[in-house]
Amino acid sequence: MNIAYLNGKYLPIEQAKISPLDRGFLFGDGVYEVVPSYSGKLVGFKPHLQRMNEGLEAIGIKTGWSEKQWLDLCLKLIQDNGAGNLGIYIQISRGTYESRAHRFPEVVTPTIFAFCFEIASPPVADKSRVKTYTVSTARDIRWDRRDIKSTSLLGNVLHYQQGVEQGNQETLLYNDRNELTEASSCNAFIVKNGTVITPPLDHQKLPGITRQILLDILLNDGQIPVEERAVSMQEVAEADEVWITSSSREIAPVVAIDSVPVGNGQVGDVWLAAQTLFCANRFNY
Ligand code: PDD
Numbered sequence: 692m693n694i695a696y697l698n699g700k701y702l703p704i705e706q707a708k709i710s711p712l713d714r715g716f717l718f719g720d721g722v723y724e725v726v727p728s729y730s731g732k733l734v735g736f737k738p739h740l741q742r743m744n745e746g747l748e749a750i751g752i753k754t755g756w757s758e759k760q761w762l763d764l765c766l767k768l769i770q771d772n773g774a775g776n777l778g779i780y781i782q783i784s785r786g787t788y789e790s791r792a793h794r795f796p797e798v799v800t801p802t803i804f805a806f807c808f809e810i811a812s813p814p815v816a817d818k819s820r821v822k823t824y825t826v827s828t829a830r831d832i833r834w835d836r837r838d839i840k841s842t843s844l845l846g847n848v849l850h851y852q853q854g855v856e857q858g859n860q861e862t863l864l865y866n867d868r869n870e871l872t873e874a875s876s877c878n879a880f881i882v883k884n885g886t887v888i889t890p891p892l893d894h895q896k897l898p899g900i901t902r903q904i905l906l907d908i909l910l911n912d913g914q915i916p917v918e919e920r921a922v923s924m925q926e927v928a929e930a931d932e933v934w935i936t937s938s939s940r941e942i943a944p945v946v947a948i949d950s951v952p953v954g955n956g957q958v959g960d961v962w963l964a965a966q967t968l969f970c971a972n973r974f975n976y
Contacts, residue, residue: 694771695806696764701771704806713802715784717791719843721802722746723782726765727938729813731774733765734938735900735976742898743781746839752785752801764805772807778939781805782842814941816967818958824861824935825947827854828924831864831872831895838894850875861935863927863948866895871922877935877943878902881927882961886916888926901936904976908968915964932959941973942966 695704714720724743727734740761747754765779786799814821831837833846854862854875861874871890873879878899880889887909892898909917927933931954933945942965944958 693806693808694768695804696768697804698800698802701767707804707806709802709804710787712789712791713784713787714799715782715802715842718785718793719841719845720750721752721782721784721842722750722840723780723842724840725938726779726781727810728765728769728774728777728779728807730776731769732974733769733779734973735904736762736765738900738903738976739938742840742900743783746841747783749836749839750785750841751795752783754783754801754803756803768805768807776810776812777807778810779805779807784842810939813970813973814943814966816963816970818963821944821958821962821966822940823944823946823958825859825950826861826863826874826933826935826945827857827859828863828865828927828949829853831866833864836894837872837896838892838898840897847875857949861945863933863935863945865924868921869924871924871927872896873899874935877937877940879927880905880934880936880942881922881930882932882934882959883926883930885961886918887961887965888918888920888922890922891919899936899938900976901938901941904973905936905942905965905969907976908972909965912968915961930954932961934962934965941969 693704695707697707724739726739782804784802786801788796788799850862863874864872873896909915933953935943944962
């Protein structure tokens with residue numbers, strides 16, 4: 692049974708109901724988080740919570756919840772759902788109001804919803820077992836505040852679907868300057884001549900927690916050079932390796948872009964080194 696949380700109650704997810712007047716439903720007026728947990732151990736809880744709080748602040752939603760309340764919510768859902776390999780989804784919308792009006796209601800209680808879904812076992816640093824990705828490319832059509840993890844995901848959904856319809860599992864996105872932003876549900880990295888390169892954080896991309904953890908691990912280790920700088924799509928096309936990162940995938944190797952092999956079309960050695968470090972350190976965050 693899938694036990695969810697909705698506005699103060701833990702209940703089977705089929706019984707979790709919200710009003711169609713909820714602003715999350717009407718306007719996509721809310722933020723969300725996905726925190727991975729393996730056998731009861733969370734990965735990156737603090738940075739995930741910090742990003743969620745920054746998103747709430749950016750759109751003017753106040754929950755009054757403390758870090759302990761959020762942690763207790765996650766731990767209770769993990770226990771109630773079997774403590775296996777779980778993604779914990781948390782969504783906060785501005786709440787339900789009596790009518791549909793764009794302006795923020797003066798008095799409204801945020802809707803807090805959370806549930807768990809099964810995710811694969813923690814990724815392993817093994818070239819023969821890792822799930823590889825092929826991706827499409829597209830000019831990024833999303834709004835100008837992609838740094839907010841908003842539930843308004845239409846642009847992301849359309850981009851993801853573009854990839855699927857072309858037989859791929861993701862879509863790499865680029866801005867008007869032909870520079871890589873991210874992918875529709877992941878951040879993106881390239882490797883060239885042994886250096887790991889990723890575009891810097893700005894409003895054009897989500898500050899991914901996997902991205903943040905990976906950069907931290909690589910910098911602490913100090914063996915692999917890292918650069919945060921603009922990456923042209925030309926560089927993406929000429930890269931030795933391309934990776935996409937997200938909480939449930941960790942570091943996922945991209946082996947073809949628009950049907951053209953990345954590098955030699957195989958999973959690379961720098962990926963192996965990076966995922967090995969990630970496996971050794973994921974629970975330190
Ligand atoms: N996606 N960029 C976008 C647009 C994303 O939606 C995500 C995450 C990421 C990676 O962020 P993180 O490393 O914090 O998971 C980057 C989540 C998992 C989702 O929407 O399901």
